[in-house]
Amino acid sequence: MKKREKGFMLVETLVVSTLVSTVLIALYVQFNNIVKNFNRDFNYNSINNLYATQTIKKFILKDADGNFYKNLKLELEKKISENKFYFLKIANACDGVSDNLYSVPNCNIFSDLTSFYQVEQIIFTRESAKLKEEDYPLLKSQNFVAFINTIKNDPDPMFDDDLNQIYNYRIIIEFSNNEYATLAIAN
Amino acid sequence: MKNKGFTLVEIIVSFALTMIVVLFLFQLVITLKNVYTNNFVVSNLILKQANISKMINNDLLSPNLGNVSDFTYDQVNKCYNILFGSGIMHSICTDTINNKVIYDNYEFDLVKGSKVGNISVERKNTSDLYIHIPISYPDLDKDYGIKIALVNN
Numbered sequence: 001m002k003k004r005e006k007g008f009m010l011v012e013t014l015v016v017s018t019l020v021s022t023v024l025i026a027l028y029v030q031f032n033n034i035v036k037n038f039n040r041d042f043n044y045n046s047i048n049n050l051y052a053t054q055t056i057k058k059f060i061l062k063d064a065d066g067n068f069y070k071n072l073k074l075e076l077e078k079k080i081s082e083n084k085f086y087f088l089k090i091a092n093a094c095d096g097v098s099d100n101l102y103s104v105p106n107c108n109i110f111s112d113l114t115s116f117y118q119v120e121q122i123i124f125t126r127e128s129a130k131l132k133e134e135d136y137p138l139l140k141s142q143n144f145v146a147f148i149n150t151i152k153n154d155p156d157p158m159f160d161d162d163l164n165q166i167y168n169y170r171i172i173i174e175f176s177n178n179e180y181a182t183l184a185i186a187n
Numbered sequence: 188m189k190n191k192g193f194t195l196v197e198i199i200v201s202f203a204l205t206m207i208v209v210l211f212l213f214q215l216v217i218t219l220k221n222v223y224t225n226n227f228v229v230s231n232l233i234l235k236q237a238n239i240s241k242m243i244n245n246d247l248l249s250p251n252l253g254n255v256s257d258f259t260y261d262q263v264n265k266c267y268n269i270l271f272g273s274g275i276m277h278s279i280c281t282d283t284i285n286n287k288v289i290y291d292n293y294e295f296d297l298v299k300g301s302k303v304g305n306i307s308v309e310r311k312n313t314s315d316l317y318i319h320i321p322i323s324y325p326d327l328d329k330d331y332g333i334k335i336a337l338v339n340n
Contacts, residue, residue: 020204035222046236047233048236048240048333051244109338113336117336177329
């Protein structure tokens with residue numbers, strides 16, 4: 001066989017470039033994940049947003065006629081049993097009632113409150129926050145879905161010692177600056 | 188016949204490849220440095236925000252102090268006074284020169300480089316109060332301030 005004296009073979013070049021590219025791609029993917037997680041961690045459940053969620057939660061629980069929250073729970077259970085939706089949307093303003101969108105009594109005050117906190121959307125679901133994949137398009141935001149998926153499905157339901165009750169439901173809020181917060185509800 | 192050394196093309200190609208790799212790694216180092224710097228600043232901003240927010244909100248939500256019965260502006264000290272049902276009064280002020288938020292007897296020094304603005308208070312529906320203490324940082328376009336809504340439903 002005649003000895004090759006100059007240059008690399010095409011195969012050698014390809015193998016080396018493939019190896020180098022693989023290493024670089026792996027590095028990029030890992031690094032991208034670090035940056036993504038870093039940005040994500042600051043946007044989830046910040047103290048300020050948890051207090052905002054707490055204020056909104058209190059508003060929903062203590063509505064003027066006292067029946068809104070009761071009806072909301074009944075509606076959610078009905079939708080789940082009908083296998084329709086696994087969550088209900090609470091309207092930011094006086095948007096009326098549709099198939100899974102509910103407007104809070106005193107919606108004008110609620111509208112002021114949600115615009116002050118720059119709330120994008122509010123959903124009400126069970127504590128486990130386990131939604132159906134078909135529900136995802138209704139949430140209109142992939143980041144919101146990603147946040148919901150981080151909520152751990154606790155096999156042992158959380159217990160509120162003060163109220164002596166299990167946390168059964170949960171509100172999850174998307175704020176307009178891509179921040180998210182959630183609180184469980186114990187009644 | 189040439190028996191040793193590389194051809195010009197080989198050297199150019201290898202240099203070009205090395206440059207691409209070095210540029211990529213350099214970019215990575217710069218991004219990592221930015222992440223580290225941002226992490227430090229954002230962590231501190233969020234920590235301060237959490238401390239101030241927790242202190243004020245705890246008082247506002249505390250049953251011991253009672254509901255907010257009056258909220259007035261003190262022209263002399265340029266502070267807002269919160270009068271609770273129990274008769275206790277706490278004041279919130281911002282010191283834009285020394286970059287501080289003052290609540291009750293506590294002074295919160297903010298992160299170096301950040302900027303605290305004047306407190307804005309909006310009254311809606313006669314008894315609802317919307318309080319905003321803006322805190323910004325030059326390179327970050329987010330507001331790291333405090334937002335508190337006192338709404339009677």
